[in-house]
């Protein structure tokens with residue numbers, strides 16, 4: 001079998017892999033005896049890794065560091081600058097990375113591709129794929145929903161498909177699956193570094209990759225072959241012992257961790273799992289845990305490569321990847337020092353910045369929510385918490401699956417309890433929805449009878465797409481907006497309005513098994529571990545503890561042909577499909593560069609209070625359809641933000657006191673050429689890696705955002721779009737600034753010109769009184785980012801260098 005480079009299944013790199021392989025075979029180098037006998041991805045990885053070892057000497061490295069640092073463009077420059085000669089890299093070094101590939105979902109791919117098109121290049125520098133998953137509304141069931149979704153969104157799908165053809169990208173059509181599941185099944189192999197234009201991209205860390213969720217502008221940097229910059233993350237170790245049992249599942253581990261660490265606890269960290277407990281987890285279970293690392297704000301999460309990882313690769317028909325991984329880990333062979341080997345695990349003695357120990361044997365199921373993924377309650381205390389908090393006791397719907405939890409193991413564990421309930425004559429009392437993560441998992445579950453079991457029980461199988469997880473859900477149960485109600489999902493995120501656009505829906509997160517059992521009870525106070533249900537013939541029924549299979553007994557079924565990937569070499573003659581009259585797609589106009597001076601005359605558009613997530617700044621749901629049309633989508637900007645001064649949602653006041661929605665006022669000010677800023681509280685921009693949350697304010701005239709703290713991805717996204725993120729040096733200054741106040745920056749222009757070095761202050765002039773005061777602010781602008789801001793956006797800079 002040939003050691004083909006599995007980093008790419010698409011045209012150019014695939015052909016290159018074949019050519020390299022042919023050359024090797026011609027040379028007779030069939031043994032893994034020298035570096036050129038490794039597949040190209042691993043050749044490159046090993047050669048960089050050797051440099052990393054040379055630069056860092058005997059330092060013990062975590063797995064995350066090994067993979068990350070072995071993807072540096074210039075190892076020495078990144079690891080030795082500003083790092084105390086390599087001894088103090090984490091949190092200090094600016095890593096300039098060359099990822100192996102980029103994965104994009106349809107909603108974010110639109111803007112990424114529109115930006116890539118501005119660079120006028122004939123093809124992408126590295127392999128990439130597009131996954132049509134976010135735009136299908138879940139309603140009646142897979143077939144109807146998919147047809148309706150294709151009809152409604154054909155313009156966008158045509159655009160994406162034509163761009164894939166033109167630039168040589170892999171294209172996964174609507175219904176083929178959700179990005180993270182598809183990536184895990186097809187592209188993830190140990191040691192890769194990938195970027196994904198979606199915050200749950202770290203899902204692939206379950207297969208020992210470093211995969212980071214980014215905005216489209218970051219993706220474009222990688223796609224044009226420019227290095228992608230990241231402040232070296234710290235490493236948070238989670239050491240697992242014991243083994244999960246009974247109702248506890250991998251989901252419960254991450255739900256529990258989210259409770260411990262909160263939505264901000266992982267910020268600036270890679271979470272790396274280790275310990276004997278790791279060996280007891282399935283590969284897909286590890287992916288679930290990594291997927292939800294986004295909920296604690298982690299840069300990404302990663303597990304070591306285990307026997308379960310190899311079994312998953314085999315089940316997904318990637319036997320060659322298993323052989324390649326084994327060959328790589330055994331390279332360079334007898335006689336080499338231990339440090340010459342790249343093992344897919346941490347070095348013995350590697351240090352973590354923080355270490356948490358969890359005994360899996362003691363873990364009980366958890367339920368997290370409502371409205372935030374870190375409000376974690378152990379199942380045994382959930383009933384009393386529901387009653388104390390006066391949360392609804394009626395459960396309206398249970399939804400399982402999605403990119404987070406639709407593995408064979410998840411679904412067969414659910415199947416075991418559904419079968420038991422069916423035999424007892426029970427049906428779910430709440431609506432019960434199932435979302436397979438991909439065509440491959442759907443077809444396999446159908447082949448093995450699992451889906452039929454769900455349907456027989458009354459479950460509605462939705463299409464292989466995001467659907468209700470991203471607000472694409474047409475509820476069938478008559479629950480109107482404004483009605484307080486409770487739903488349980490096995491998804492990963494539960495901000496207000498996330499699933500059905502109803503701010504009063506309380507969304508709780510749990511494992512698929514717990515969601516399903518509680519859907520049978522139709523109650524949020526039911527504890528399947530201890531409580532019983534009454535069967536139609538009056539008997540007591542207690543659910544057995546769930547059991548399932550890690551993977552199918554025979555390899556996964558590939559599914560229907562129509563959902564197979566379209567891989568193609570770039571075709572320069574392909575015309576990218578964008579109608580000039582489209583309401584959904586619009587070519588981008590470059591943003592104007594930074595002025596040759598500090599900013600002055602800015603006005604505070606609104607001061608927001610509480611959580612201000614990327615959903616708050618750029619809502620999803622019905623707005624997803626405008627992702628490729630910046631002017632149109634900007635009409636949702638901050639439309640669920642709370643005005644700190646009045647407590648009103650989506651209300652802002654013009655300088656003359658007239659009342660507007662926030663986006664209306666922003667648009668008015670844009671028309672008046674009135675630049676503005678927003679003042680906000682902590683973790684501004686947490687949540688999805690949604691670059692629209694940076695693009696839209698920029699398009700409408702925002703020049704700076706001032707807050708108590710930022711979420712990492714969003715802070716970077718702002719800088720890439722030319723908006724300057726500043727944090728208050730003294731948090732109490734938040735109280736002093738109000739809407740309508742005038743703000744000028746002092747030191748900002750110098751700081752930008754000095755490559756991010758220097759201090760910045762704000763001079764605030766109060767509206768009405770004219771009183772002036774100074775507000776010291778902090779920034780995290782690197783040299784490259786200073787260049788982006790000065791150019792007006794990262795894209796302005798990239799397109800300039802691409803055209804040179």
Ligand code: SF4
Nearest residue numbers: 200402403466469470
């Ligand atoms: Fe889709 Fe939800 Fe997964 Fe995001 S988290 S990729 S919306 S299923």
